[in-house]
Structure formats: structure tokens, C-alpha cells
Amino acid sequence: MTLSQGRTYLAIPGPSVSPERVLNAMHVSAPNIYEGALVDMVHAMVPDLKAVARTAGDVAIYIANGHGAWEAAAMNVLGPGDKALVLSTGRFAALWGMICARLGVEVEVIEFGRQSPVDPAQVEAALKADSDHRIKAVLCVHVDTATSVLNDIPAIRAAINAVGHPALFMVDCIASLGCDRFEMDAWGVDVMVAASQKGLMTPPGLGFVFFNDKARAASVRSVSYYWDWGPRSAPDFFYQFFGGTAPTHHLLGLREALNMIGEEGGVEAVWARHDRLAHAVWAAVAAWGQDVEMAMNIADPADRSRAVSCVRIGNGNGLRLRRWVEGNAGLTLGISLGMNTEADPGGDDYFRIGHMGHVNAHMVLGALGVIEAGMAALDIPHGAGAVAAAARVIAGR
Incomplete structure (x- = not known):
């Protein structure tokens, strides 16, 4: 038995778990991807998505999982020969660093183990030692899904500010967005990555990169056509939102998930x-x-x-x-x-x-x-x- x-x-x-409302919203015939209801819905949905991230900045939407969002974020601001400081508290920041290394980025990892959050004092010391400002970005996760640690993002931002370091602050919120409190603008995060399948209650398949003006100004010329966040964040034509055909049914599901968040308060x-x-x-x-x-x-x-x-x-x-x-x-x-x-x-x-x-x-x-x-x-x-x-x-x- x-x-x-x-x-x-x-x-x-x-x-x-995907809510029945989200699944039902996706269970329709394919909509028109050139004009009409879907196009209007996506343009209206972007402000709601940014409200969950607590940012007035930009967002680029990718047909990708979280690993794709990592690569998109990295490719837009880091190029071969650049250096990134990775703050590892389990598994996922280190994997993000590995992706950066495959792109030719020099990666320095500070390992904090599997039972402790990032120590801001060590971050401050590492950045202070980088007197010629070779480190272009500091990468960490808000929540490491493997260890369940929650990192203190404002404290890490304060450590960066304490030494006046110009590095971009890049945070993975794949596990935490819509679950743990996160304030992108108020906490001084320059780039944030997320995905659809956790707090946003939508099946896997959408990745998001949120970024501010500082990050946009730091964009590199070597970014590929597909990962380029420029057209996606400010498209002249609807297809540019997604680098091609829109992920129609995921977008319909995400719209319903954002409706549910709004209705909850x-x-x-x-x-x-x-x-x-x-x-x-x-x-x-x-x-x-x-x-x-x-x-x-x-x-x-x-x-x-x-x-x-x-x-x-x-x-x-x-x-x-x-x-x-x-x-x-x-x-x-x-x-x-x-x-x-x-x-x-x-x-x-x-x-x-x-x-x-x-x-x-x-x-x-x-x-x-x-x-x-x-x-x-x-x-x-x-x-x-x-x-x-x-x-x-x-x-x-």
C-alpha cells in the first residue's frame, strides 16, 4: 500500500508550485506576436515586474533559465581580461564565477563556506587591496539555494562604498525574488538577475536581468547579439524584447502571477x-x-x-x-x-x-x-x- x-x-x-491560475492563463492557443493584446500586455507588465524588484531601472527579459541570466549579465558588462570578485556562500555564486571565467574574465573567489554568510569586512579588505581598481564587478547571491544562506546585501554595498571602489555590484536573486525582502535601488545594487520559476510562480523558461544607469554606462562592445540587453530593455520593435519570437505562453503565465502578487497586497x-x-x-x-x-x-x-x-x-x-x-x-x-x-x-x-x-x-x-x-x-x-x-x-x- x-x-x-x-x-x-x-x-x-x-x-x-505553479498556481492553477498561472497554468490556466497559459493554456490557450498561441496569440499574435506582432500586434494586439500580447504586445500591449507586455508593455504594461514591465512596470509591474520592476516593482517586484524594487527598481526604477531597466529590465531585459530572456528565454533562458537562471544560468542564461548569469551569462547575459556577465556578457553585458564584463569582457576578456576584466576581473570579477566572487563572494561564494555555497554553490551558486561560484557557478556564476565559472561562467565569467569561460568568457575570459579573471575571477577571484572569496570562499565563506557552506554555513556562513558573506563577511563584509573581508569584502572591504579585498577591495581596499585592489588599489588600481582592476576589479570591475563584485558578484554574490542574495540567497544560495544549496545552503539556504541569506546574504546581507546592504552590508556588502556599504563595504564597497567604504573604500570608494567603483566596481559594479551584481546580485543573483534567482531564489529570493518575491520571497525574501530585496530592495534593488535602495540597497545600491547595479545588476540583479532572476528567473521565473521560484518566487514568480511561473514555469522555468524566463530569465531577467535588471540594471541601472551605472551598469548601462559600463556596457561592453563585445556582447553578443542575443545577450545584448540594450534592445531588450528599450525596444523599437516588439520582437527586440526577446531577440526574436516572444515566449508567448510564459509571458501569459507571468502576467497572471504578477496579478496574484498585486491582489495579495x-x-x-x-x-x-x-x-x-x-x-x-x-x-x-x-x-x-x-x-x-x-x-x-x-x-x-x-x-x-x-x-x-x-x-x-x-x-x-x-x-x-x-x-x-x-x-x-x-x-x-x-x-x-x-x-x-x-x-x-x-x-x-x-x-x-x-x-x-x-x-x-x-x-x-x-x-x-x-x-x-x-x-x-x-x-x-x-x-x-x-x-x-x-x-x-x-x-x-
Whole structure:
């Protein structure tokens, strides 16, 4: 017998659950891509997209995943021989740096490990040592999906400002946009990359690069036709938005997702929902971890993402638990990602819970209940009262 029949729940940190409204908006015949409703919709949608990013700057939309958005951002401002400083807190900033290196960029990486955020003092020291200003860009992630760390973007900006360094500040918000508070303009971010499949609740396939006037002025001549953000951000003709044929159905889905964000009360209300639900998950993990090895990967709640939680369960039980809850209860948890190294070959000790985008209280409480059932079925040691602790957070107690 299996209890997995019925609606399954993909609780991985992206792709997130796509709302029925988004899927239904996409379930139509292909629209006219030359004039009419689609063209009008996209022009009207751009300000709403920029409002979620909290920017008055520009946005370029790409038919690409997050890796494509990384390359687009890099190609527009970095060329062969330029230098970038990469602030690594897990997996994804380092991958962005790797893409830059493949483009001929000299990459310097500061490694902060898998359980700590960026230390602004180290950033300040590295930039102070760059007295001839060879570093053209500082790259980091807002949230590293692998480790669930949340980096303090205003503090990093302050470190750059403290030494008067002219480098562009480039931030990956692929996991965090529409989940964790992010203020592009107020926090002094020059370039931000995002994608459709997480907080924006739309299937994978759209990448976004937001940029300000400083970044536009730093644009390089070597950028390829396809990745060039110039025509995409200020098109003379509709096709220039996308470098060719528009991703019609993704755009229809994104329009509906942005409608839902607006109806919820705007991105501030969305942030508040994610904050409450994340705290419910953390309360459950704290209860499970009483007198056993289980704990959040990121110890300080101030350094944790509201979009994803990485949990260390120990003894290879992350793998066992993930297989049990999926096969027996219809819940898919995130794999450990980048947590298995030669120095610490314990990747199977982890699992991740995605709580991003189209997620509510009963989804989170249901997932936590199934995880607890899985630990009971597998005789994995854990503390009592986790679901009750999460319920109290949901109730505002």
C-alpha cells in the first residue's frame, strides 16, 4: 500500500508550485506576436515586474533559465581580461564565477563556506587591496539555494562604498525574488538577475536581468547579439524584447502571477507571508532537533532565507527520508546540493524544504507532518512537538 495517491506536493526550492491560475492563463492557443493584446500586455507588465524588484531601472527579459541570466549579465558588462570578485556562500555564486571565467574574465573567489554568510569586512579588505581598481564587478547571491544562506546585501554595498571602489555590484536573486525582502535601488545594487520559476510562480523558461544607469554606462562592445540587453530593455520593435519570437505562453503565465502578487497586497505582503511560513519550518526543525543531531544548516535565523531551508539530519538519513516521503506520501523534498565535498562527504545527511512562491499554511503544515511521519517510519531519532510548534507560529502565538 502507498499513501502517495492524490495531489502530490513538489516542495523543492524551485521549480516551485505553479498556481492553477498561472497554468490556466497559459493554456490557450498561441496569440499574435506582432500586434494586439500580447504586445500591449507586455508593455504594461514591465512596470509591474520592476516593482517586484524594487527598481526604477531597466529590465531585459530572456528565454533562458537562471544560468542564461548569469551569462547575459556577465556578457553585458564584463569582457576578456576584466576581473570579477566572487563572494561564494555555497554553490551558486561560484557557478556564476565559472561562467565569467569561460568568457575570459579573471575571477577571484572569496570562499565563506557552506554555513556562513558573506563577511563584509573581508569584502572591504579585498577591495581596499585592489588599489588600481582592476576589479570591475563584485558578484554574490542574495540567497544560495544549496545552503539556504541569506546574504546581507546592504552590508556588502556599504563595504564597497567604504573604500570608494567603483566596481559594479551584481546580485543573483534567482531564489529570493518575491520571497525574501530585496530592495534593488535602495540597497545600491547595479545588476540583479532572476528567473521565473521560484518566487514568480511561473514555469522555468524566463530569465531577467535588471540594471541601472551605472551598469548601462559600463556596457561592453563585445556582447553578443542575443545577450545584448540594450534592445531588450528599450525596444523599437516588439520582437527586440526577446531577440526574436516572444515566449508567448510564459509571458501569459507571468502576467497572471504578477496579478496574484498585486491582489495579495503587493510584494510587501508576499514577503510577510514567506516570513511567517519560514519561521514555522524553523520552529519544527528546532523541535525535531532536541537532543539529536538534526539542525538547520544556517544557525542564525537572521542569516536564513525565507524561500528555502537546508536541514542537516545526519547519518545519511536525508536520502532515506526523501525517498520515503516521496514514495509513500507524495511529498518531494529537495536533494542536498553542493553539500558533499571531499572534506565533508556527508551530502546525504541533508534535505531541503522549498517554501517559496505559491505556498500557504496548510501546504507547509502538511509537508512538516509528512516529514515527521517519515522519520517515525524509518526510526530516525527526532524530538517531539514539531508540528504543534509550527502551528503556533502559523497562529501568531
